[in-house]
Amino acid sequence: QVQLVQSGAEVKKPGASVKVSCKASEYTFTGYYLHWVRQAPGQGLEWMGWINPNGGGTNYAQKFQGRVTMTRDTSINTAYMELSRLKSDDTAVYYCSRDPYSAFPLTFYGMDVWGQGTTVTVSS
Amino acid sequence: SYELTQPPSVSVSPGQTARIPCSGDAFPKQYGYWYQQKPGQAPVLVIYKDSERLSGIPERFSGSSSGTTVTLTVSGVQAEDEADYYCQSADSSGTVVFGGGTKLTVL
Numbered sequence: 644q645v646q647l648v649q650s651g652a653e654v655k656k657p658g659a660s661v662k663v664s665c666k667a668s669e670y671t672f673t674g675y676y677l678h679w680v681r682q683a684p685g686q687g688l689e690w691m692g693w694i695n696p697n698g699g700g701t702n703y704a705q706k707f708q709g710r711v712t713m714t715r716d717t718s719i720n721t722a723y724m725e726l727s728r729l730k731s732d733d734t735a736v737y738y739c740s741r742d743p744y745s746a747f748p749l750t751f752y753g754m755d756v757w758g759q760g761t762t763v764t765v766s767s
Numbered sequence: 768s769y770e771l772t773q774p775p776s777v778s779v780s781p782g783q784t785a786r787i788p789c790s791g792d793a794f795p796k797q798y799g800y801w802y803q804q805k806p807g808q809a810p811v812l813v814i815y816k817d818s819e820r821l822s823g824i825p826e827r828f829s830g831s832s833s834g835t836t837v838t839l840t841v842s843g844v845q846a847e848d849e850a851d852y853y854c855q856s857a858d859s860s861g862t863v864v865f866g867g868g869t870k871l872t873v874l
Contacts, residue, residue: 678863680810687868688802688810688853693861702861738809749861753800753815760809 645669647739647758654764660727663761665739670756672720673697675741678754679713679724683735693742694722729765736760769793771854771866778872785841787869789854792835799837800855801830803848804868810853814839841871849873 650664665677679691692703694713701713707726715722722739738761740754771791779785789799799817802810812821814830817837827842841848854866 676861680865687851688804688855688865690855690863690865693863704862740810748859750798751800751857751861751863753812753821754802754810754855755812755815755821757809757811 645756647741647756649737649739649758649761652762652764654766655729657730657765657767659729659765660725661729661763662723662725663737663739663763665722665724665758667720667722667741670741672715673717674743676744676751677713677715677722678740678742679711680738680740680754681735682738682760683732686735689735691724691737696722726763729763731765734763734765736762769856769858769864771856771864773852773854773866773869775867776870776872778874779844780874781846782843785844785848785871787839787841787852787854787871788836789838789866790836791856791864791866793856793858793864794835794837795832797856797858799830799832801828801837801839802853802855804851804853805849813852844871844873846873 648666673696676693678693694701696715712725740757743752773789801814804810817832818830829840851868853868857863
């Protein structure tokens with residue numbers, strides 16, 4: 644069935660980088676935007692940015708600009724989110740989610756499929 | 768940037784109607800979306816484009832929009848509806864924002 648499968652849990656030291664993958668299956672990978680959303684322990688959802696797999700265009704939340712990089716490999720239907728210069732408050736569950744869209748004007752239809760989440764722990 | 772404001776909590780008895788508002792300057796120009804999240808699980812899209820219900824979502828979930836507020840309504844609340852609910856919107860450049868979340872408690 645349609646699903647997004649993320650890579651496993653990571654433990655990193657402050658100042659390091661982490662790269663999380665998100666593999667899509669059973670749908671046209673380039674037909675949907677992919678968002679990255681994180682959730683710190685006991686906190687709400689926080690949008691980090693999106694990538695358009697069709698062309699690779701990105702839009703990052705201002706908070707993460709300069710620290711996050713979103714890429715994709717269409718040959719294996721996989722998207723990646725790399726976060727650098729990690730701090731303890733980057734400890735969170737990181738989700739990818741797909742979003743149908745219309746291009747002109749850009750209109751989303753809601754994040755209808757989510758990955759299972761990847762726990763990233765930043766600790767010295 | 769813009770913000771979406773939700774009440775931190777809403778409590779109702781089983782069978783009653785729960786209404787969760789979400790206000791922000793993004794509305795009504797932009798659409799509102801609603802997600803349900805249960806502990807330890809990924810969010811689930813419930814309502815998209817203000818009032819469209821995703822296939823498979825029970826009919827007791829509905830969405831509406833009025834002025835700068837979108838509202839999620841759960842009619843005939845059941846114990847299984849106890850969860851956190853998040854509203855979401857996006858501006859014309861595709862920058863996305865989530866509300867702070869509302870914990871729905873079924874008494």
